[in-house]
Amino acid sequence: MTSVRPDSSHLAVVPAYNEAATVGDVVRRIHADAPEWDVVVVDDGSTDATAEIARAAGARVLRLPFNLGIGGAVQAGFVFALEQGYDYVAQVDGDGQHDPAELDKLIAHMQANPSLDVVCGSRFIRDNGHRYPAPISRRTGIHIFAFLLSRFVRQPISDPTSGFRLYNRRAIRLFAKDYPHDYPEVEAILMLHHHRLRMEEIPVRMFARGGGVSSISSGKSAYYMVKVLLALFVGLFRRRPLPEPGGGAPVAAETGI
Amino acid sequence: MDNRIQLVAIIGAAGLLLFVLELVRRRRLLERYALLWLLSALVLLGLAIWRDGLERLANAVGIAYPPNALFFVAFAFVLLLLLHFSAAVSRLADQSKVLAQRVALLEERLDEAERRAREDAAPAGDGAHLTREDVIEPVGARRASDR
Numbered sequence: 001m002t003s004v005r006p007d008s009s010h011l012a013v014v015p016a017y018n019e020a021a022t023v024g025d026v027v028r029r030i031h032a033d034a035p036e037w038d039v040v041v042v043d044d045g046s047t048d049a050t051a052e053i054a055r056a057a058g059a060r061v062l063r064l065p066f067n068l069g070i071g072g073a074v075q076a077g078f079v080f081a082l083e084q085g086y087d088y089v090a091q092v093d094g095d096g097q098h099d100p101a102e103l104d105k106l107i108a109h110m111q112a113n114p115s116l117d118v119v120c121g122s123r124f125i126r127d128n129g130h131r132y133p134a135p136i137s138r139r140t141g142i143h144i145f146a147f148l149l150s151r152f153v154r155q156p157i158s159d160p161t162s163g164f165r166l167y168n169r170r171a172i173r174l175f176a177k178d179y180p181h182d183y184p185e186v187e188a189i190l191m192l193h194h195h196r197l198r199m200e201e202i203p204v205r206m207f208a209r210g211g212g213v214s215s216i217s218s219g220k221s222a223y224y225m226v227k228v229l230l231a232l233f234v235g236l237f238r239r240r241p242l243p244e245p246g247g248g249a250p251v252a253a254e255t256g257i
Numbered sequence: 258m259d260n261r262i263q264l265v266a267i268i269g270a271a272g273l274l275l276f277v278l279e280l281v282r283r284r285r286l287l288e289r290y291a292l293l294w295l296l297s298a299l300v301l302l303g304l305a306i307w308r309d310g311l312e313r314l315a316n317a318v319g320i321a322y323p324p325n326a327l328f329f330v331a332f333a334f335v336l337l338l339l340l341h342f343s344a345a346v347s348r349l350a351d352q353s354k355v356l357a358q359r360v361a362l363l364e365e366r367l368d369e370a371e372r373r374a375r376e377d378a379a380p381a382g383d384g385a386h387l388t389r390e391d392v393i394e395p396v397g398a399r400r401a402s403d404r
Contacts, residue, residue: 042361060369062361068354076358083362 009087010037012103013077015070015163016094017044020053023094027057030092033101040080041094044073050094070163071184078167078176089167098164102204106166109202117197119166121204122159141225145186148232153193158201160186171197186228190235262324266305274298293341297334304330 012030016023023041030039041054045067055061062076074091081089090106092098098121106119124146145160163185167175174195180187192199277294280286286294304311304327315326 060365062358062365064357064361066357068357072354072358075354076361079358080362080365 008036008038009085010034010103010107011077011081011084011086011089012037012039012092012100013074013081013089014039014041014054014059014092014094015044015073015077016041016046016050016054017067017070017073018046018048018050019094020046020048020050022096023050024053024057026092026094026096026100027054027059029096030100030103031058033099034103037090037100037103038086040077042073042076044068044070069182071179071181074163074184075175075179078172078179081172082176086172087169089172091163091165093163097207099205099207102164103166105202105204106164109200110166110168113200115198116200117168117171118192118199120159120199120201121162121164121206122201123162123204123206124158125201125203141221144225145228145232148229149186149189152190152232152236155193155199156201157189160189162201162206164204164206180231183224183228187231187235190232194235194238259324263305263308266324266327267302270298270302270305274302290341290345293334293338297331297338300334301327301331 012034014023014026014030016026019026027039027041030037039059040062041051041059042062043051043054043064045064051061051063062080064073064076068076077091078089088107088110090103092100092103102121106121110116110119124142142159142161146157149157149160161183165185171192174191174197175188178191180191189199274295277286277291277298281288281291281295304314308323311326312323314330315321315323318326318329320326320329
């Protein structure tokens with residue numbers, strides 16, 4: 001199932017921080033429901049048995065030596081995918097709220113629209129009758145981001161915090177070089193816009209968390225709101241990268257001390 | 258201006274200057290971080306000695322009591338230094354993130370290579386002589402045989 005050269009060109013990146021309760025099931029569900037996908041679990045400095053359980057379930061495991069936050073963890077997955085030559089990356093959260101059976105839908109949509117670089121699964125596009133049980137407070141915040149982002153990128157965005165996304169090779173290359181920190185999903189949409197990469201949302205169903213603690217606890221949600229809003233407005237005034245086919249994205253980290 | 262406060266200011270600024278120079282001399286402070294410190298110590302020392310300059314500065318910005326202008330300049334330097342350090346910390350955080358990701362990727366590649374080596378060795382029958390002592394593991398990592 002695992003190899004140095006990928007058996008398939010599809011990689012599911014599962015960021016997990018202290019998700020020992022759910023990560024094994026997530027890996028097994030991906031293997032069962034989306035068998036053509038390789039799985040890499042990015043253990044973001046967990047203090048529990050997340051890495052061991054993921055490995056036992058048959059995933060490859062990137063073990064970060066300390067906690068980087070979701071942005072750094074997912075970026076490690078992008079770098080891995082880039083170096084191992086995968087054509088598609090999908091993020092599937094380790095807490096079990098994303099349904100691996102929906103991966104086919106993301107792939108089908110991207111293959112039907114070859115100009116797309118990212119396909120994002122949205123909880124809030126209503127045509128599947130299945131409402132995601134998000135707390136009302138968080139929904140309010142999400143809708144504020146959605147409203148702002150939709151105007152910034154001049155395209156309707158319904159679920160800017162969804163991490164359930166499919167990326168093609170161009171998007172992988174961009175995000176392997178530069179991916180936002182702490183809470184990356186919202187800013188990533190703005191980055192895609194600035195780099196002239198195309199994104200579309202499709203409706204997916206999501207589950208409530210299977211266990212563990214959300215990275216956005218109630219105490220942190222105020223910080224989350226302020227931080228992401230700041231990042232959005234700063235992102236608006238950041239120097240726009242010149243679109244260059246095959247060109248590199250600006251790298252955040254400089255070399256040398 | 259009271260002579261006592263001038264004396265205190267001169268001693269303070271000179272002490273700061275000597276301390277920064279000593280840290281640089283002992284290589285406890287990188288030059289790039291010492292530059293701002295040296296600049297602030299020199300400016301403060303200069304203003305403390307050159308009373309006329311301080312008074313002119315105080316008049317120019319409307320400070321009635323010239324020694325307050327000295328505090329004002331010192332405070333401005335402190336803000337500048339803090340901002341400088343925030344930028345330095347941000348860069349270090351970025352760099353350590355890249356390092357952590359590289360470590361994780363390398364460790365995974367090492368694990369994978371070892372697993373393949375074991376798989377290649379085992380079916381040959383005589384390859385079983387590869388004992389756990391022959392496998393070099395990174396410090397702190399679990400032994401592959403424990404997994």
